[in-house]
Amino acid sequence: MDTYLDPRSGRSYPFNALRWRGDDGAPLTMTPRPGIGPSDIDGPIRSLWRYRAALPGRVTHPVSLGEGCTPLIPGRWGEHEVRFKLEWFNPTGSFKDRGTSVMVSHLAQAGVDAVIEDSSGNGGSSVAAYCAAAGLRARILVPEATSAAKVLQSRAFGAALTLVPGGRDATARQALRDAETTCYASHNWHPLFLQGTKTLAYELWEDLGFTAPDAVVTVAGAGSTVLGMDLGFSELLAAGHIARLPRLLVAQPARCAPIHAAFSGLSDVSFGPTIAEGTAIREPVRLAEVVDAIRRSAGDTTTIDEADIAAALRRLTSRGLYAEPTSATAAAAIDAFAAQGAIRPGETTVVLLTGSGLKATNAMTVLFDDTQVPA
Numbered sequence: 001m002d003t004y005l006d007p008r009s010g011r012s013y014p015f016n017a018l019r020w021r022g023d024d025g026a027p028l029t030m031t032p033r034p035g036i037g038p039s040d041i042d043g044p045i046r047s048l049w050r051y052r053a054a055l056p057g058r059v060t061h062p063v064s065l066g067e068g069c070t071p072l073i074p075g076r077w078g079e080h081e082v083r084f085k086l087e088w089f090n091p092t093g094s095f096k097d098r099g100t101s102v103m104v105s106h107l108a109q110a111g112v113d114a115v116i117e118d119s120s121g122n123g124g125s126s127v128a129a130y131c132a133a134a135g136l137r138a139r140i141l142v143p144e145a146t147s148a149a150k151v152l153q154s155r156a157f158g159a160a161l162t163l164v165p166g167g168r169d170a171t172a173r174q175a176l177r178d179a180e181t182t183c184y185a186s187h188n189w190h191p192l193f194l195q196g197t198k199t200l201a202y203e204l205w206e207d208l209g210f211t212a213p214d215a216v217v218t219v220a221g222a223g224s225t226v227l228g229m230d231l232g233f234s235e236l237l238a239a240g241h242i243a244r245l246p247r248l249l250v251a252q253p254a255r256c257a258p259i260h261a262a263f264s265g266l267s268d269v270s271f272g273p274t275i276a277e278g279t280a281i282r283e284p285v286r287l288a289e290v291v292d293a294i295r296r297s298a299g300d301t302t303t304i305d306e307a308d309i310a311a312a313l314r315r316l317t318s319r320g321l322y323a324e325p326t327s328a329t330a331a332a333a334i335d336a337f338a339a340q341g342a343i344r345p346g347e348t349t350v351v352l353l354t355g356s357g358l359k360a361t362n363a364m365t366v367l368f369d370d371t372q373v374p375a
Contacts, residue, residue: 002056004028017106020190028191035239048199063105063134065091072207077334082349088356095354096126102196104130115185118175121150123187128159149361188222201232212242214347217249219329221279223290230293248299251333260301278326302336322357
């Protein structure tokens with residue numbers, strides 16, 4: 001039976017789509033689920049719902065816009081052979097659609113008619129889109145400095161948008177206050193969102209002929225890609241479908257790197273503005289769980305300077321890959337992780353490019369205007 005679990009206390013709760021945290025305020029996950037095998041995949045379905053057998057509950061009418069089934073393409077980064085997973089092929093241009101589809105499907109089935117969400121941009125536009133598809137009203141809170149393209153996207157989907165003074169953390173605090181009276185469809189808090197992001201692991205496994213990559217490089221803000229892959233690959237390992245967990249290699253901008261600091265045992269963490277706006281979270285809700293997932297995989301972390309993020313973005317676009325600056329942080333980390341010995345010759349390394357450059361028009365304009373240089 002599916003139940004929610006507080007991994008910090010061990011306390012469990014009945015499965016209920018409306019619950020998004022424990023009674024003591026702790027973040028929740030799902031109790032471990034059995035992994036699925038190749039025969040359990042619903043091949044004719046061209047979305048993440050092909051892995052429905054791995055998802056909790058019974059959703060009779062998924063709210064789907066065709067999320068998942070994104071390209072995995074071979075590439076070369078300097079001396080390193082890698083494969084880029086192009087998550088901007090999701091319907092709203094980012095990986096967030098995976099978690100949102102599963103979360104909103106359950107909320108809609110539970111009879112919810114209105115939700116609130118806080119975001120630095122991509123999560124909000126994703127929730128706005130899927131609420132539009134499900135016929136739900138959505139109110140999206142974003143920092144006042146959020147990219148205009150992401151703000152426009154949420155508004156275009158019919159969401160009521162609130163620009164919150166201050167940074168990402170101020171937006172989250174406002175949403176927590178407002179969630180007392182409205183269903184909180186939080187991509188950072190809701191355990192069902194992570195069930196959607198875990199399909200990344202299943203999809204990479206299928207992409208690679210039902211084998212696991214040796215390493216996966218990702219950028220992280222709150223760490224939902226890290227936690228999702230940890231869930232999915234752990235299920236596959238427990239079911240005997242893979243022999244070991246891929247190393248999870250996590251990059252953050254040097255100006256906002258709380259996950260790296262916690263993983264490395266650093267007590268002094270500085271924060272400043274970064275072009276990788278999707279990562280600008282000072283206090284990730286599931287920080288301890290993210291660090292545990294990286295360690296469990298024998299993974300590693302690193303930080304990337306702003307100039308190196310910009311340089312990586314230029315290298316990506318020169319290959320026809322139009323990633324947003326947040327995504328380019330992962331590409332910039334390839335050399336760093338190779339130098340640390342975490343990326344090794346002859347192994348299969350996947351690099352997640354989580355969002356489209358079309359979502360960050362202002363930043364892209366500055367980066368590709370030769371008269372301006374990023375700070």
